[in-house]
Amino acid sequence: MKSPNSAAVLGALVADSATLGLHWLYDPARIAEIEAAGGLVFLHPDAGNYAGSKGYFAHGGKSPGDSSSYGEACLLMLKHLAKHGEFNRPEYQAEYRAHFGPGGAFVGYIDSPTRQTLRTLLWLEPAEFPAASGADDDQHPSLAALPPLVATHTGTLEELLGRIEEAVRVTNNNALAVAAAHCSAAALFEVLQGTPIDQALAKALPFAGSALRPLLEEALALPTLDCIAAAQHFGMSCHVAEGLPIVFHIAQHASDYGHAIESNIRAGGDSCGRSIVLGSLVAAHSAIKNDYGFPIPLSWLARYGKLTAAADALAAL
Numbered sequence: 001m002k003s004p005n006s007a008a009v010l011g012a013l014v015a016d017s018a019t020l021g022l023h024w025l026y027d028p029a030r031i032a033e034i035e036a037a038g039g040l041v042f043l044h045p046d047a048g049n050y051a052g053s054k055g056y057f058a059h060g061g062k063s064p065g066d067s068s069s070y071g072e073a074c075l076l077m078l079k080h081l082a083k084h085g086e087f088n089r090p091e092y093q094a095e096y097r098a099h100f101g102p103g104g105a106f107v108g109y110i111d112s113p114t115r116q117t118l119r120t121l122l123w124l125e126p127a128e129f130p131a132a133s134g135a136d137d138d139q140h141p142s143l144a145a146l147p148p149l150v151a152t153h154t155g156t157l158e159e160l161l162g163r164i165e166e167a168v169r170v171t172n173n174n175a176l177a178v179a180a181a182h183c184s185a186a187a188l189f190e191v192l193q194g195t196p197i198d199q200a201l202a203k204a205l206p207f208a209g210s211a212l213r214p215l216l217e218e219a220l221a222l223p224t225l226d227c228i229a230a231a232q233h234f235g236m237s238c239h240v241a242e243g244l245p246i247v248f249h250i251a252q253h254a255s256d257y258g259h260a261i262e263s264n265i266r267a268g269g270d271s272c273g274r275s276i277v278l279g280s281l282v283a284a285h286s287a288i289k290n291d292y293g294f295p296i297p298l299s300w301l302a303r304y305g306k307l308t309a310a311a312d313a314l315a316a317l
Helices: 003-022 028-038 069-084 089-100 112-121 146-151 157-171 175-192 197-207 209-221 227-234 240-253 257-267 271-289 298-303 307-316
Strands: none
Touching: 003 069, 003 146, 003 175, 003 257, 003 271, 003 298, 003 307, 028 227, 028 257, 069 089, 069 146, 069 271, 069 307, 089 112, 089 157, 112 157, 146 157, 146 175, 146 271, 157 175, 175 197, 175 209, 175 240, 175 271, 197 209, 197 240, 197 271, 209 227, 209 240, 227 240, 227 257, 240 257, 240 271, 257 271
């Protein structure tokens, strides 16, 4: 796999892990206080950071370097592609059920679309798995498995979008979720073809659909990076119509990978949900812009807890 493609996948995984410590803290002022006291990335999830602030502490028992459920889904898709060579929906549904379901390797918070997907899959044999097992839900799990799918694709954009929709509807059987995934995939596809990131984001707009496109156009029209103002305007929650405009805004203006991920954390809310697409876009763009140099700070990469598993899967592709 070419280095920008590997960077796209690792960029997503590391961004999610780096962001976990302040995930779902909806208070930018409190985040600024925490940053001043001890930084932003790879923080130990601490309920005390949420005391007296708007937020939801979901990651008790996790440690720096761990992943959210978004990062786990991204890695699961990477392993699936390394094992099967291409996306195989029934096999992926079986692997998803085994990983996130009762007795599976995942230990942590299960969000609503994941929970509803598992309800569909748990009592079926693989031969009975429906084509669309996901919830009618437009939240960020719909984007979590996207980077490996795009990074390993060797065909046309039209072929990729069909593959993306099939994968998205495993967890999110929802038109807005599919539109957000199509737009995100088109942007990453363009970046990996060498298109400058501002042009790639603009070229992806036609795939966003009538509800999402105006929001993304508004985000791209913002002249300078202001992640907090963007989050307060578009919203900080887990829905793609709130998160993807912030991703596009930061991706267009951030100076490098680290700047992008830290800006996303400062914005607050569902920062892990946004980090998957953002980390992937900016890492791939930076790898190409810097003559295929590695864009992720090595100190960050070393702190990602599942680096060996991710590296083994990338090597198998």
